[in-house]
Amino acid sequence: MELCVFSVFLVCVCVYVTLQLIRFITADADLSVLWAAAVGKSPDVALRQKVVWITGASSGIGEELAYQLAAVGARLVLSARRENELNRVKRKCLDLSSLEDKDILVLPLDLLDRSSHREKTDVVLQHFSKIDVLVNNGGRSQRSLFVDTHVDVYSGLMELNYLGTVSITQHVLQHMIHHGDGIIATVSSIVGLMGAPLSTGYAASKHAIQGFFNSLRTELTDYPNITISTICPGPVVSQIVHNAFAEQVNKPLSNVGDQSHKMSTERCVRLILVGLSNHVKEMWIAQQPFLLFFYLWQYTPTLAWYVTNLFGRKRVQNFQAGLDADTPYFTKTKAKTS
DSSP states (O other): OHHHHHHHHHHHHHHHHHHHHHHHHHOOBOHHHHHHHHHSOOHHHHSTTOEEEEESTTSHHHHHHHHHHHHTTOEEEEEOSOHHHHHHHHHHHHHHSSOOGGGEEEOOOOTTOGGGHHHHHHHHHHHHSOOSEEEEOOOOOBOOOGGGOOHHHHHHHIIIIIIIHHHHHHHHHHHHHHHTOEEEEEEOOGGGTSOOTTOHHHHHHHHHHHHHHHHHHHHTTTOTTEEEEEEEEOSBSOTTTTTOBOSSTTOOOSOOOOOTTSBOHHHHHHHHHHHHHTTOSEEEEOOTTHHHHHHHHHHOHHHHHHHHHHHHHHHHHHHHTTSOTTSOTTSOOOOOOO
């Protein structure tokens, strides 16, 4: 009898472990985000009527954030350098929602022009009287080997991705501290937590972002209603690759490759909004095998180094073959024919 009970218990444990393994294999975000998606607050409720300022809103993740936020009824500030593209995004937001023209402010912004950031913040406050959520999404990526890359590229990445973000955050945070609540969310990257070839400067800027916001979060313990959230996506379909730095500051990438194998922008943004609605402090958003990398680096760094070296070699081979660096890792690399 005891043996029978133990056997049933063992079977139950095996079934449970198998189900959890299947869930992990098919997961596209960390457990906190997926739990929030299953039982947490819905963006339709949590973000309705909130004033959300998005930098880098003219393309990629920022553009899709604008569309999905408009659909749930958030009021928007759209910022990037290209005003004509921001106006295009605004028109589509109005088409997708019941928002009125006054509910969406187009505010051209250059993250490199830090002297203008106080004035830009004041414009937002004059228009909406408050800022509930700041999404730091503006920035550029990198695709080049370190030995071939001019140091000006590294300076540009730190000025834009790190210092530009810090500057905007400082001005908005002063307003949030005064009111006692708000969310500052920053799009980091999987390479903000680990290393990756071809992205040494980009990874450095995202590591700086991670360290800065992790430290800032601890400075705000007296303001429990202010959430500092870092968003770490893996490869996502986005224009960021098209605008990436190459070996020289003004040199465009010769070939960005096919992007279709990456996570869809729509799914990534939906998970981001779930995380923001439930005040998740750090979000890991990626399809496998990239999601596995997050957990390896968090819990088994020695194994993570071994796996990263294997995948890193493949990444360089893809790049040198004229393919997207993150082309599926389990297929044989073939040089792209002209």
